[in-house]
Amino acid sequence: MKTSSTVLVAILAAALGAWGYSILTPAKVAPVEHAADKKPEKPNDHVEQDEHGADRIRISDVKLAAAGIALAEAESVTLNDTLAFNGVLRANQEAVVQVTPRFPGVAKSIQKRIGDKVGKDDLLATIESNQSLTVYELKAPIAGTIIERQISLGEYVSEQKPAFVVADLSTIWVDLSIYRQDLRRVRLNDEVLIDPDDGRGEIKGAISYIAPVGSSETQTALARVVLPNTDGRLRPGLFATARLVLGKRNVAVAVRTGAIQMLENKTVVFVREDDDKIEARPVELGDSDSKFVENRAGLAAGERYVAENSFVVKAEMGKGDADHD
Incomplete structure (x- = not known):
């Protein structure tokens, strides 16, 4: 009897000890994956490289349009060797009546x-x-x-x-100021490209008059271009710039001057690839005028490239490169 009581007491003591140990011992906690340890997924616009090592960024047409980025096709153009002048628009004085x-x-x-x-x-x-x-x-x-x-x-x-x-404003005079050192290069009927700076492009005209005397105050002589103005685009009193065409040369492939950027010490043009990527394409440049630059290597005729606001793509590619690093 005494032995049975002793065994019962031992069993109860063991059970109580196990229960106390379970309370004092902390439970095992599953490891938590910290945000810092988690590898971020690559964004859609991360920088990658093509088989030739050129940087590319994934960017949608929607994002391009939202950033005001315009695409154009590389094409054959005529480069103009020009001489720039300032001018002012005036009413045709032969069609003004008091x-x-x-x-x-x-x-x-x-x-x-x-x-x-x-x-x-x-x-x-x-x-x-x-x-x-x-x-x-x-x-x-x-x-x-x-x-x-x-x-x-x-x-x-x-x-x-x-x-x-x-x-009668159906024709407008564009009076150009010609400096004395340039007078020998200006002739009647020479082609002139007039830019009214209204965002609608240049207007082609020709020198119709060169003044026989100059201005003692400005030390310039006047050359005049008469332009049609049936749509009322040109308004007397406003300034304009002009480019006298001295020579022309056709080139097989050219891009707009605003397309050229420097990236990692390379001259690049951002070229559209696969409808959702922009590639920083290294190019070799040739002659240029105020609008276009000849492309001697790196770009083929017909390829689409970023023609306007290319600096936005450059900045976006820099951001994607930093994320990739």
């Missing part, structure tokens, strides 16, 4: 204002003569646009001052 009252009097009505287009013989104003007290009409002598008005309702007017100035 409209002056015939008799002094008072303006009884005014029908037109600055900017209005008029036809020949359109009524501009009516004036009551001081001499006869009769009302006579002031009409447009030509079709054109009112560019000046120096008459107000009820105002005294006379033949001493024009009431209106009407200009």
Whole structure:
């Protein structure tokens, strides 16, 4: 009996000890994968290399459009050897007419204002003569646009001052300032490319007049180009730049000047590959003008490349390269 009690006590003590050990001993915790230890997945625009070692970045058409990046095709162009000049747009003075009252009097009505287009013989104003007290009409002598008005309702007017100035703006003068050292290179009928700086490209024209005398103040001489202006694109008073074409040369492959970038000490053009990649293609350049650069090696005619805002792609490729490292 005593032996049985002793065994029972031993069993109870062992059970209690095991239960206490389980409480004091910490449970095993599964290892936690820290964010720092986890390898990041490669983003869609990470930098990779093609079989020739050129850097490429994956970038969608949507992202290109959002960044204002424009693509163009490498193509054959004509490079122009040019000489640059500054100029100003003026109304064709051979098609500008001052409209002056015939008799002094008072303006009884005014029908037109600055900017209005008029036809020949359109009524501009009516004036009551001081001499006869009769009302006579002031009409447009030509079709054109009112560019000046120096008459107000009820105002005294006379033949001493024009009431209106009407200009036919269907043609515009571009007056260029030519420095003395360049005068020997400018000839009548020479081709000139006029840029009104309105984002719509250059207009081709020709030298129609060279002034026989120069300006003592600016030490320049005037050369003039007459341009058609039926769409009203050219506005008198605004500045323009001009390029006198001295020579031309055709090249097989050329890209726009804004496409050229330097990357890792290499001259590159960003070329569209597989519709979702941009490759930094090393190129060899040749002659150039203000718009295009000849490509002698690295790019074939017909390949699409980043023509505008190429610096955005360069920055994006730099970011992708840093992530890749």
